[in-house]
Structure formats: structure tokens, C-alpha cells
Amino acid sequence: MTSIVNSRASFHSNSLVSISDANDSYKPVLGKQNYISCIKNGETMEFNAKKLRLDYCIIPRINDINGAGAHSSTYPDLLHLLSRNTQSSLSQVRQMHAQMLRTGLCDLPHYRTKLFSLYSNHHRFSDAKNLLRSILKPDLLSFTALINASSKFNDFKNTLILFSQMLTNGLYPDAHVLPSIIKACAGLLAVKIGEQVHGFSLASGLSLDPFVESSLIHFYVKCDKLIGAHKLFDKMVERDVVSWSALAAGYARKGDVINAKKVFSEVKIFGFEPNTVSWNGMIAGFNQSGCFLDAVLMFQQMHLHGFTSDGTSISSVLPAIGDLGYLNAGTQVHGYVIKIGFAVDKCIVSALIDMYGKCGCALEMSQVFEDIGQADVGACNAMIAGLARHGLVDKALTVFKELQGQGMELNVVSWTSVIACCSQHGKDIEALNIFREMQAAGVKPNSVTIPCLLPACGNIAALMHGKAAHCFSLKRGISGDVYVGSALIDMYANCGKIQAARCCFDRMPARNLVCWNTMLGAYAMHGKAKEAIEIFHCMQRSGQKPDSVSFTSLLSACSQSGLTEEGHSYFESMSKDHGIEARVEHYACIVTLLGRAGKLEEAYSMIKKMPFEPDACVWGALLSSCRLHHNMSLGEVAAGKLFELEPKNPGNYILLSNIYASKGKWKEVDKVRDIMRDMGLRKNPGCSWIEVKNKVHMLLAGDKSLPQMAQILDKLNRLSMEMKKAGYLPNTNYVLQDVEEQEKEHILCGHSEKLAVVFGILNTSQGSPLRITKNLRICGDCHAVIKFISRFERREIFVRDTNRYHHFKDGDCSCGDYW
Structure with missing residues (x-):
């Protein structure tokens, strides 16, 4: 040519x-x-x-x-x-x-439109916008091409910006571009803009277009405006299966079982049949909203109506089966998966592992994992989470390390799962180490990782590690997240920094019930009943209704401070003023409240009047109070109940043995110890943790393997001499063994909290505070010794035991010797 x-x-x-x-x-x-x-x-x-x-x-x-x-x-x-x-x-x-x-x-519309499309396919919206700006008078076709492309690639923010520019140029959307704009509103949950677009479609008559109508229904469903969606659906000229499915699934996702099933059952009235997508939407929706039984029943109905399940329906029903603990149903679905050849589907394999994990079948879970050969990240994450759920932390760590060794590209979910596993099962130091490895591997923690890590920092009072995590959350801009904020409050409280915890609470941009309860629990742990009561009333003034957890913390705070009357008053107001029926944990708090105040008979009477059978927590509260007040008769009653409920818990036998020892009943002590020996039970050794120079050190009672043990014992002896000069005598009543007095004094020196305090003194600068965590309740002798050390060494010493926080300063303790 x-x-x-x-x-x-x-x-x-x-x-x-x-x-x-x-x-x-x-x-x-x-x-x-x-x-x-x-x-x-x-x-x-x-x-x-x-x-x-x-x-x-x-x-x-x-x-x-x-x-x-x-x-x-x-x-x-x-x-x-x-x-x-x-x-x-x-x-x-x-x-x-x-x-x-x-x-x-470029000035010819058809060429220009195609060029917009090509740039959009490459996600080069900046180039496409430059092309748009170069046009003297852009037409509707140009805007339509770019808006539709932006919406197609889910660049919803850019879609609405282009829509705004289109209106500025005096152009109005037609039926070809309006669905893309509505989709963007749904994607951004921009309800007000979407409603304005709906109003325009009504005024312009475009709302009668089938595609516009369908888009509007999906918009209202996505934004959880189901009443509006339903009204729109009822007015549709031509109802279709897509809009109907979206509406029914929307009700299912919201947990509105009645309306979901009502809409789904009306399908024949509209003249069309549900398809696989319709059934999948219902199953997935019920699962997401926690209506697990309805999800399983819908899956059964799907098969009864002759529909074949696909990967989506199976992956949606298996989590519901797991949450219900329906092992037989899960096994049947597993068999069906094998029969139809879906056993290699990655999503289904992950769902099967998760289901068996929830049903408590660790062996079957491991078998599925091993059968898949080359596992993907999803299956690995499900496996780690399943092992963590069973408390098989060592196995979870082993699997994680093996996957690392195989070169598996583990994602943030993988790392977060194993950190949570360690944090939830007492492997706090391991959790901190894995977090450091995660950062070294270049995997960025998210707003889920930090709340999983912070409890590990709090559990062992690793304040510097907790502060580092806090700084990281500030840097990443996630500190305002309510779950990150709640975890920070809890971490600082567990590390003895109650003022820092309150500061985090006050700076939160938004608070939910979890935040309020965390702050309330923090004050309870520190024995600050006045502040706990104040925050409780502040929560109510803010419009936040308390729940059962709120009252547990409030009653615990009253118990720690001996506010018997106030505590009893709040207990009575639960059902009377707030409509919350007392649960077993509330009765345990009241029994502790009365028992610690020496009202043991009243506490026992409260147990007998409970509307349901008391559990180990309630009887344990009574037994602890009997140990505190040396009440042998009631102690034997409580211990007898506990031996039935928790025959393998050594702590109950130790408490009864201590009551006998305090009364000098050494034969009874020997009998209890013989029973423990015959059952293979051993006393949990006293253990304390202290953070020194960004490293957490663990000290065991009586442990002589520490490199500095000679220096620690020497320092303890010198402190003991100073204490005796000041009139202090070791309280050997806390040595519950039939040995000589001198041996009893030697045993007292080996208590882990004493070792941790002296270790801290030897390895930190003069005057710096010490923070110690202990796995058992602090004994009276250690309490007296640490009070003296705080004055003699001019140190603030924080000790958290299983009951509460003790803040020692200038020879006094925050508990007022009431713990």
C-alpha cells in the first residue's frame, strides 16, 4: 500500500x-x-x-x-x-x-480508549491520567474507559477520584460506567457516596438498568445495609439469581438465620433455581457469622438437592465442623474429599488439618499433613496452629524449624502462629527469640503479631523487649489498633509499669470493651481497688456496658485490698442492676474476698448456696484461704473436693500439706507426700525471672549452678547480718519441713525471688529498679526480706507472683501486707 x-x-x-x-x-x-x-x-x-x-x-x-x-x-x-x-x-x-x-x-476516541485500556492492563494509571489531562475536552468515553479499568483492578480510591474529575468536567455517568462506580463504593465501604450515586441513578432513570440494580444490591449487602438491599431487590423489574444469592448470603454473613433461610426458600417464587455459588454463599456466610450448625445443615441440604460440592463449599464447611467438634461429620467429609479427588487441593488440605486440630485429633491432623507430600504455607500454618491448640509446643517448634530448613517461604502468618504458640504455653523466652529471627528474616510483623508477642514480654517482665515492640508498633502506625493497644496495656501492667499502662489507655483513639477490661484488670493485679472502681464508673459514663469479665476484675480488685463490703455490694448489683448472672469465676472471687478477710465459714456457706456445682477454682480459693488462716478442718473439706476434681494437680496436695505442717502435724504431712509419691506427682519448683541488660535470666529455688551463686550467697549473708542488727529474725514458719532451725534458715535463703533480687543488685547500677516475676505465691519471709532490701539498698523492687503485684519501696509494700 x-x-x-x-x-x-x-x-x-x-x-x-x-x-x-x-x-x-x-x-x-x-x-x-x-x-x-x-x-x-x-x-x-x-x-x-x-x-x-x-x-x-x-x-x-x-x-x-x-x-x-x-x-x-x-x-x-x-x-x-x-x-x-x-x-x-x-x-x-x-x-x-x-x-x-x-x-x-490520540484525538480519535476509539484509539484513545484502547490506549487507556492498554495502560490500565499494565496498572499504569498515572500514565493513563497524564493522557487524560492532555485532552482539551475529555469526553465521557475517555472517563468510562479509565473508570472501568480502575474498578476492574480494584483500585477503588482512584475510581472515585476519576468519578469526581468527570463530574467537575460537567459529565455525568451512564449505565456503562455507573456499576464500576458503585463497585468502588462497596469496596471502600463508602456508604454516603454510594447512597448519593443511588439517588442519582433514581433521578436519571438509570436505576432501572439491570446491571445498575444488581450493583446497588451488592453495594448495600457489602456495606451491611441489608434492609436497603432487600427493599431494592423487591422492587427489581428483573430479579436474577446473582442478586438473590448475594442478598441471602448477606443475611447469612450477618448471622440473621431467619431472614437468610426465608430469602433462600423463596427462590422458586422468582422462577429460577439456586446454583452452586448460591449454596456456597450460604455455607460460607453462616460459617463466618459463627452459625456453625446452620452451615453444616446447609451443606447437607446442598447434597440432598443433588448439587455437587466444590472446593469452596468443602473449605467453608470444614471449619464449622471443627468448631462444633463433629468428628464423625468431619471424617465423612474427608472421605468424600478423597472420593472426588480433592485431597490434593491446598485449601481443602489446610481446612482438614484445621478441622482435625479443633476436634482434638492430633494423630489424624499429622497424618493429613504428612500425606500431602509438598506442603504449602497454608497447610503449614494450619499444622502449627493445630499443634499449639493441643499444647504440643515442642512439636510445633520442630515442624517450624524443619520447614525453615527445607527452604519454605514462611509468611507473617507462619511466624505469628509459632510466636503465639510459644507465648500461650509458657515458652516466653522462645517467643522473644523467634520474633528476633522473624525480623532478621525480613518478615514484617503486623497488628496480629504484636498482640501475640507482648504477653510473652509481660509474662516474664521483659520490659525492654516490650518497649521495643511498642516502638515498632508506633513506627508501623499500628499502635492505635484496639488489640495492639490492649496488649500494650497488659504488657506494661505485667511489667509493673501501671502508669505507662494508663498512659497507653488514655492515648487510644478508640476503645472497646476489651480495652476497658484490660485496664480494669491491670489495676486489680496491682491491688489498686480505688483506681479500679474509678475506671469501672468511667467506663459506664462513657456508655460502655460492663460484662462478666469487668465484674471479675472489679471483684478481684476488692479482694486484693480487703474491701469486703464494697465487693459484696458489686456482686449483688451484677444481676440486679446490670442483668448479668453470676458465673463460677465471680463466686470464686467472693469466696476469696471473704476467705482472705478471715470469714471462712461465711465463704463456705456461700459455696453451699451456689446455684450450680462449684468447680476447682472455687474450692481452690477456699483451700488457699484456709492455708492463709491455718484452718485445718475446712482445709480438709476443700482439699477432698479438689482431689476428686483435679487428682493430678500437685498444688492441692502441697496446700493441704502446708496446713498440716503449720499445725505441726508431721505424720499427716508424710501421708500427703506419700500419696503424691505413689501418684508420681512432684511439687513445682519455685522459679523467678529478671531482665538484666536486655536479657531475661531464670533462677530456680535452690539452684547452685549459677555462675554468680557464690557472690549471691555472700551478698545474702551480708544482708542477713544487717537485717538481724535491725531486729529482723527469719520467719522459719514458712519452711514447712521437719528440720533444724539452722537448716530452715538455709532453705529460706534459697527461695528464687531472693536469689533474683540479689542477682539484680549485683548486675545493675545503684538505685535502678528491679522487676521480678515468680511462678508461685511469694512467701511471708521473702516479703519481709525484700521490704528491708528496698530500704537498705534504696531500690524500687517490683515482684509479681501468682496473686498480684508487690511494689516495694523505702521498706514498704503496695499490698500493705495484705495478700
Whole structure:
């Protein structure tokens, strides 16, 4: 054809072709070497001629575009070329753009629209916007192409920005672009904008378009505006299965079982049949809303109606089966999965592992994991979570390390799962180590990781590690998350920094019930009943209703401070003023409240009046109070109940043994110890943790293997001499063994909290505070010794035992010797 030339000939160094005749708005400018510049509407666009050469691109001559020549056969040839090059590279698209600028084809709508599409396919919306800005008077077609492309790739923010620009240019959406705008509103949950768009569609008559109607229903469902969605569906001229399925699934996701099933059952009235997607939406929706039984029943109904399950329905029903603990149903689904050949589906394998884990079948869970051969990250995460659920921490760590060794690209969920596993099962130091490894591996923690890590910091009073996690959350901008904020409050409280905990609480941009309860629990742990009561009333003034957890913390705070009357009053107000029926944990708090105050008979009477059977927690509270007040008769009653409920708990036998020992009943002590020996039970050794120079150290009672043990014992002896000069005598009543007094004094020196305090003194600067965590209740002798040390060494010492926090300063303790 004489009317076409090869682009290589026309794009030679400094060989500019005049295109001013093609379109007066373009003016070629001689640029730098090998560059072509065009001025259009006052803007200069410059292109490298070498980079813009196409070897096989056929371009119309400029003269053919003038006048009648614009309708020559070359015009559709380029349009065909653009359509054919949908898979073109970005550089090729830019070359085409440059050719179109040179020839003036950018002003032709069909060419321009295709160019918008090509840029959008490469996610180059900035280039597409530049093209839009270069148009003197952009038309609706240009905006439609770009808006639809942005919506297609879920760039919803950009979609609404373009919509706003379209309106600014005096253009209004039609039925072709309106669904994309509505989809963007749904994706961003922009309810007000979506409602305005709906209003426009009503005023313009576009709401009658089937695609617009369907988009609006999906928008209202996605934004949880189901009443509006239902009204719109009822008014639809042509109802379809897609809109109906979306509405029914929306009710299911909200947990509105009645309306979900009502809409689903009305399908025959509308003249169409549900499809697999309809059933899947119902099953997944019920599972997400916690209506697990309804999800399982819907899965059964699906099969009864002759529909075959696919990967989505099976992956949705297995979690529901696991949460219900329906092992038989889970096994049947597993058999069905094998029968239809879905046993290699990655999502289904992960769901099977999760289901067996929830049903307490560690062996079956491991078998599924081993059978898949090459596991993916999802299956690995499900396996680690399942092992953690069973408390098989060592196994979970082993699997995690093996996967690392195999080169598996573990994601943030994998790391978070194993950190949570360690944190929840007493492997706090391991959790901190894994978090450091995670950062070294370049995996960025998220708003779920931090709340999983912070309890480990709090459990062992690793304040510096907790502060580092706090700084990280501030840097990542996630400290405002309610769950991160609650975890920070709890961590600081557990590390003895109650003021820092309150500061985190006060700075939270939004608070939910978990935040309030965490702060309430923090004050209870520190024995600050006045502050706990204050925060409780502040919570009510803010409009937040307390729940059973709130009252547990409030009653515990009253118990720690001996506020018997106030505690009893709050217990009575639970049901009377707040409609919350007392649960077993509330009765345990009241028994502790009365028992610690010495009202043991009243506490026992409260137990006998309980509307349900008391559990080990309630009897344990009574037994602990009997140990405190040396009440042997009631102690034997409580211990007898506990031996039935928890025959393998050594702590109950130790408490009864201590009561006998305090009364000098050594034969009874020996009998209890013999029973423990015959049952293979051993006393949990006293253990304390202290953080020194960013490292957490663990000290066991009587442990002589510490490198500094000689220095620690020497320091303890010197402190003991000073204490005796001040009139202090060791309280050997806390040594519950039938040995000589001198041996009893020696045993007292080996208590882990004493060792931790002296270890801290030896390894920290003068006057710096010490923070210790103990796994057992602090004994009276250690309490007296640490009070003396706090004054003699001029140190603030924080000790958290299983009951509460003790803040020692200037020879006094925050508990007021009431613990």
C-alpha cells in the first residue's frame, strides 16, 4: 500500500515530520539529539526517538489523516493492531502512544480508549491520567474507559477520584460506567457516596438498568445495609439469581438465620433455581457469622438437592465442623474429599488439618499433613496452629524449624502462629527469640503479631523487649489498633509499669470493651481497688456496658485490698442492676474476698448456696484461704473436693500439706507426700525471672549452678547480718519441713525471688529498679526480706507472683501486707 510507511523510516534521528496539518493543536519542536518534542495545549511532551522505534508497527501517513483521507483503510488497520496487542509490553504501549501523538490519532476516541485500556492492563494509571489531562475536552468515553479499568483492578480510591474529575468536567455517568462506580463504593465501604450515586441513578432513570440494580444490591449487602438491599431487590423489574444469592448470603454473613433461610426458600417464587455459588454463599456466610450448625445443615441440604460440592463449599464447611467438634461429620467429609479427588487441593488440605486440630485429633491432623507430600504455607500454618491448640509446643517448634530448613517461604502468618504458640504455653523466652529471627528474616510483623508477642514480654517482665515492640508498633502506625493497644496495656501492667499502662489507655483513639477490661484488670493485679472502681464508673459514663469479665476484675480488685463490703455490694448489683448472672469465676472471687478477710465459714456457706456445682477454682480459693488462716478442718473439706476434681494437680496436695505442717502435724504431712509419691506427682519448683541488660535470666529455688551463686550467697549473708542488727529474725514458719532451725534458715535463703533480687543488685547500677516475676505465691519471709532490701539498698523492687503485684519501696509494700 502506498499510503503506509514503516515506522523505522519515519523515526530517524532528528527527522521530524510536520504534523501541524493533521491537527493545529500539535506543534512539533526540534529537541535534543534523538528526541522528538510536541507542544499541545501549552504542554511539552518529549519522546526519545531511539526508544520509540517499532520494527513491525504499521502507521498511517499524516496526509492520509487529513480530510477525507482520515477514513482510508489504514484507520481500521491501526485499531486492529492496537486490539491485537493486548498483551504488549509497557515499552511497546508507550511506543504506540508516541506514534499516535506524532500522527494525531490520540484525538480519535476509539484509539484513545484502547490506549487507556492498554495502560490500565499494565496498572499504569498515572500514565493513563497524564493522557487524560492532555485532552482539551475529555469526553465521557475517555472517563468510562479509565473508570472501568480502575474498578476492574480494584483500585477503588482512584475510581472515585476519576468519578469526581468527570463530574467537575460537567459529565455525568451512564449505565456503562455507573456499576464500576458503585463497585468502588462497596469496596471502600463508602456508604454516603454510594447512597448519593443511588439517588442519582433514581433521578436519571438509570436505576432501572439491570446491571445498575444488581450493583446497588451488592453495594448495600457489602456495606451491611441489608434492609436497603432487600427493599431494592423487591422492587427489581428483573430479579436474577446473582442478586438473590448475594442478598441471602448477606443475611447469612450477618448471622440473621431467619431472614437468610426465608430469602433462600423463596427462590422458586422468582422462577429460577439456586446454583452452586448460591449454596456456597450460604455455607460460607453462616460459617463466618459463627452459625456453625446452620452451615453444616446447609451443606447437607446442598447434597440432598443433588448439587455437587466444590472446593469452596468443602473449605467453608470444614471449619464449622471443627468448631462444633463433629468428628464423625468431619471424617465423612474427608472421605468424600478423597472420593472426588480433592485431597490434593491446598485449601481443602489446610481446612482438614484445621478441622482435625479443633476436634482434638492430633494423630489424624499429622497424618493429613504428612500425606500431602509438598506442603504449602497454608497447610503449614494450619499444622502449627493445630499443634499449639493441643499444647504440643515442642512439636510445633520442630515442624517450624524443619520447614525453615527445607527452604519454605514462611509468611507473617507462619511466624505469628509459632510466636503465639510459644507465648500461650509458657515458652516466653522462645517467643522473644523467634520474633528476633522473624525480623532478621525480613518478615514484617503486623497488628496480629504484636498482640501475640507482648504477653510473652509481660509474662516474664521483659520490659525492654516490650518497649521495643511498642516502638515498632508506633513506627508501623499500628499502635492505635484496639488489640495492639490492649496488649500494650497488659504488657506494661505485667511489667509493673501501671502508669505507662494508663498512659497507653488514655492515648487510644478508640476503645472497646476489651480495652476497658484490660485496664480494669491491670489495676486489680496491682491491688489498686480505688483506681479500679474509678475506671469501672468511667467506663459506664462513657456508655460502655460492663460484662462478666469487668465484674471479675472489679471483684478481684476488692479482694486484693480487703474491701469486703464494697465487693459484696458489686456482686449483688451484677444481676440486679446490670442483668448479668453470676458465673463460677465471680463466686470464686467472693469466696476469696471473704476467705482472705478471715470469714471462712461465711465463704463456705456461700459455696453451699451456689446455684450450680462449684468447680476447682472455687474450692481452690477456699483451700488457699484456709492455708492463709491455718484452718485445718475446712482445709480438709476443700482439699477432698479438689482431689476428686483435679487428682493430678500437685498444688492441692502441697496446700493441704502446708496446713498440716503449720499445725505441726508431721505424720499427716508424710501421708500427703506419700500419696503424691505413689501418684508420681512432684511439687513445682519455685522459679523467678529478671531482665538484666536486655536479657531475661531464670533462677530456680535452690539452684547452685549459677555462675554468680557464690557472690549471691555472700551478698545474702551480708544482708542477713544487717537485717538481724535491725531486729529482723527469719520467719522459719514458712519452711514447712521437719528440720533444724539452722537448716530452715538455709532453705529460706534459697527461695528464687531472693536469689533474683540479689542477682539484680549485683548486675545493675545503684538505685535502678528491679522487676521480678515468680511462678508461685511469694512467701511471708521473702516479703519481709525484700521490704528491708528496698530500704537498705534504696531500690524500687517490683515482684509479681501468682496473686498480684508487690511494689516495694523505702521498706514498704503496695499490698500493705495484705495478700
